[in-house]
Amino acid sequence: MEVNLIAIELLLLFRTVYKHRTNPTMSKELSTRADNYSQWYQDLVVKADLAENSAVRGCMVIKPYGYAIWEKMQATLDKMFKDTGHVNAYFPLFIPKSFFSKEASHVEGFAKECAVVTHYRLKNGENGEIIVDPEAKLEEELIVRPTSETIIWNTYRGWIESYRDLPLLINQWANVVRWEMRTRLFLRTAEFLWQEGHTAHATAEEAVEETRRMLDVYAEFAEKTLAIPVVKGTKTANERFAGALDTYCIEAMMQDGKALQAGTSHFLGQNFAKAFDVKFMSKEGKQEFVWATSWGVSTRLMGALVMAHSDDQGLVLPPKLAPIQVVIVPIFKNEEQLSGITVVVDKIIAELKSKGITVKYDNRDTHKPGWKFAEYELKGIPVRIAIGPRDLENGTVEVARRDTKEKSVMQITDLAVKVEHLLDQIQTNIYSKALDYRETHTYKADSYEEFKKLLDQGGFVLAHWDGTTETELKIKEETKATIRCIPLNNKQEEGKCIHSGKPSTQRVIFARAY
């Protein structure tokens, strides 16, 4: 394989030139993280075929490769939801405008920037163009759901009569729309895909327990599947979901040190039950308002996945979410060599598949190995196997892992077992790397000057805060940093607020955030 390896190295050396010539999708190099993190992210999402902007302002197209990753996230989460007793259902896309007025704080948070349907018909105008038919005006405008608490609780009124109907543990997979002014693929788009759980309980305790259970589900999903370490905590009153008594969240750190809220779980108290008059007959025969939770994660997680792990060569996907876990690239000069290689590869594929590993064999003769190597690096395939004529003689293959870019020669005989093990190692390593990054970018600040300096370096800053929204907002205005969360089981210690100097009992996590 030496000759081929040299050829490949040469190809890799000239990759820039090569890309320009042959692959329109790679006609521009990726920006680097160091040069321009934001541009690097946007480039990567587009070039790796995850998503692109559409003709509709703020709405994205999720491309097949990106959607395949999202499907894996959905499948994993859906199973976790079902294992914890939840079922799926589907509620209307549209919400009558008046529903938003029913829960006072909810309307402030959600009914402002949203898509409003006012008409239900188009017609031909005088010059043959298409116009909105002024006679087809809706009596009450409909809002494209930004979140579904109102329409769901209006429905629950008909479903809940007694304590026997509780708990009601329902999840919905859906699209939602929030008319964001500044959008960014996956991270903030006008339309996005998500799941929203909406549960109903007989007691506050049960509802809080559910809120925490789902936070744990999200944290486990983030760490085990996305390979992203998260801090579990509660939001401050100011950062709470509109209509919630308490918002729990998981916060992740991206590679530029910024925070990203990866999931939220809300204890809604009886607010929505009161707004929509949802009562139940308790065991004691009394009519009581129902207790509520809601919780959600969205396609935003796709953005988190990209920003947490990827590098200047492209995506780095955790094996559990990679649509293709292993790619096999044959190194050949003619049909005869390819045939010989394919015989061996077919056996390897069968063995990998029997272990549930997804594998792609790229035997195209239209692209050179170097091109393929670069392409699969860009796409974040966790393991690449190269095999040439010399390998056949030796009974070996070259195995390259995407995360560390290490290469090693492996015997074909027990390859499947080793690859399976390697995929586990990669999953663990990606997580460890992200955890290590977070730990080395988490600081303590004891003065406002120090605080601001640390923020500029990027990362989480643990600092004392006097507990008031006033101070929180001042700090936000002056530094663009928000309180990401008050960690669960937070260490209690005496201190002084970095801004007001007033007494404080604990540090909270500040960061600039997506």
Added chain:
Amino acid sequence: MEVNLIAIELLLLFRTVYKHRTNPTMSKELSTRADNYSQWYQDLVVKADLAENSAVRGCMVIKPYGYAIWEKMQATLDKMFKDTGHVNAYFPLFIPKSFFSKEASHVEGFAKECAVVTHYRLKNGENGEIIVDPEAKLEEELIVRPTSETIIWNTYRGWIESYRDLPLLINQWANVVRWEMRTRLFLRTAEFLWQEGHTAHATAEEAVEETRRMLDVYAEFAEKTLAIPVVKGTKTANERFAGALDTYCIEAMMQDGKALQAGTSHFLGQNFAKAFDVKFMSKEGKQEFVWATSWGVSTRLMGALVMAHSDDQGLVLPPKLAPIQVVIVPIFKNEEQLSGITVVVDKIIAELKSKGITVKYDNRDTHKPGWKFAEYELKGIPVRIAIGPRDLENGTVEVARRDTKEKSVMQITDLAVKVEHLLDQIQTNIYSKALDYRETHTYKADSYEEFKKLLDQGGFVLAHWDGTTETELKIKEETKATIRCIPLNNKQEEGKCIHSGKPSTQRVIFARAY
């Protein structure tokens, strides 16, 4: 078990009374199919917890039990799509108004009755009420997608450069909105869920092949999974999809003899490629317009499923779509008896599960066996197993199948094998019954009088037609019957049009339809 059985029979006898007292969801009896087929359908969909109308006109809530069936349909179809080389993606919910003008016939068919987004913000009015902010008017109105050809072909322009990019085989699972005036749960709703495939090809032949392939996928799904026999055919020019050169369909017959279009697959020619300027470089180096197909099925299939198989006692679900395939009901007088039964049941459950059978053990002591029997009949659970103390002594259980309501006593020892076999039998029997119904309700008419008489009886009427839209529309106006399809490989025979008397070469299928 005799005593218990008598008790059950008594309970069943008094079921009407019993239901009124204890189960709010069954507080009204179902209508019967004979009395009022339409009302029976509406009642059943609601009482069996499949779906209900929402607060938003024409939009439904798909309840967890209904959604679980839809999820099984989705999983089966999704696998069939992937096995035929398709991948999923996601395109925006909104479509700029101007897109609809680009394909002339498409706009006539789709851009009329639709939800139009005109504004993107609400604000507080003078009296504290919420109003649409007149300053937040969109420059160009957005249409909530009624189907996605336009936005997708606008996107494909950026994805297709050469023949190497073809075929593009993409499917989308999504919600769509068509502002229907008269709605009916699942069958015709303003918002519904569906999948829409949109493929791009280098040649007309390949596109037609794809259109036919997906028609076959739909037919196989209908017959093997839904257990509904279908006729494959092409639509007349008048019934074609707006923008298609040819529309293929599968047509099913419901238990009132009416037809239901269960799926369509369209050959779109180069219409959308021309409208959105999507060209590719052919192998010969020429710039050519791309050839297109689209194909879809929707939550309408839920309606077909209910109407094709169910009876006056409730749903009859084919085992392949039943969220619960087997329910086990213990017959007991006290805790001790229940414990004894549960020990045996646990083993049965383990064996059933090991065969991939989904099973529910309803050991609640809050409901009597008779109530449970009626409930699971209503829900269409294919197999019910009852087990009491006497059964334990005999090593037997009572097995009842939902489709024929036959009961038999079975040995516990090889129960799982027998139940597995029984589920297959039920799947086959439900299909055979529907096929038998269709065959006995398919007629030939050779005069217009005979034609009208047969239509009133309900069913498919095979009749000669002169091939003109004019005649087709007259027949529709006079009889409310439409040409459902021209069956594939239709027998060619000489005849005279039943309406115009003009010569005809084949019979087509007429029916009244949903």
